[in-house]
Amino acid sequence: MRVCVTSHFSIAHVVKRRNSWETLHGHNYKAVLCVEKELDELGMVMDFKDLKLVLNGIIKKLDHKTLLPSKNKEINLRLEGNLASFQIRNKKYTLPLEDVELIPTTNVTAEEVALYLVSKLREKIQASKLELSIYESPDMFVVERV
Numbered sequence: 806m807r808v809c810v811t812s813h814f815s816i817a818h819v820v821k822r823r824n825s826w827e828t829l830h831g832h833n834y835k836a837v838l839c840v841e842k843e844l845d846e847l848g849m850v851m852d853f854k855d856l857k858l859v860l861n862g863i864i865k866k867l868d869h870k871t872l873l874p875s876k877n878k879e880i881n882l883r884l885e886g887n888l889a890s891f892q893i894r895n896k897k898y899t900l901p902l903e904d905v906e907l908i909p910t911t912n913v914t915a916e917e918v919a920l921y922l923v924s925k926l927r928e929k930i931q932a933s934k935l936e937l938s939i940y941e942s943p944d945m946f947v948v949e950r951v
């Protein structure tokens with residue numbers, strides 16, 4: 806059986822397209838995490854509260870941040886003091902370092918964010934099957950199953 810919990814988070818990002826970069830913009834995401842395994846002796850797959858705590862704990866690190874892909878060589882990133890400066894082509898941005906989160910990806914798409922979050926969730930959840938859906942809007946979402 807599967808149990809699922811939902812959580813919400815907001816991030817800003819700059820997505821690389823095939824020949825261009827989008828402008829810096831943000832989304833309010835919905836994350837739906839489902840875990841599948843056999844019922845335990847209490848008749849539960851997993852306590853909803855525990856599952857939501859895990860999801861929220863991981864999402865909290867990204868929430869209300871500008872996400873940057875640390876593996877993208879086109880982004881010239883400099884961390885100086887409490888500032889993060891980055892340049893993409895002819896655009897330069899400077900933000901407070903505490904408002905920026907680097908994730909080990911080459912782009913900050915919903916797909917890459919989902920893969921990153923699933924890798925973090927896998928470290929905390931022992932279920933045999935795990936599914937994370939990331940909704941960028943009510944009618945556009947990605948699903949990763951492991």
Ligand SMILES: [Zn+2]
Binds near residue numbers: 818820830831832
């Ligand atoms: Zn976007």
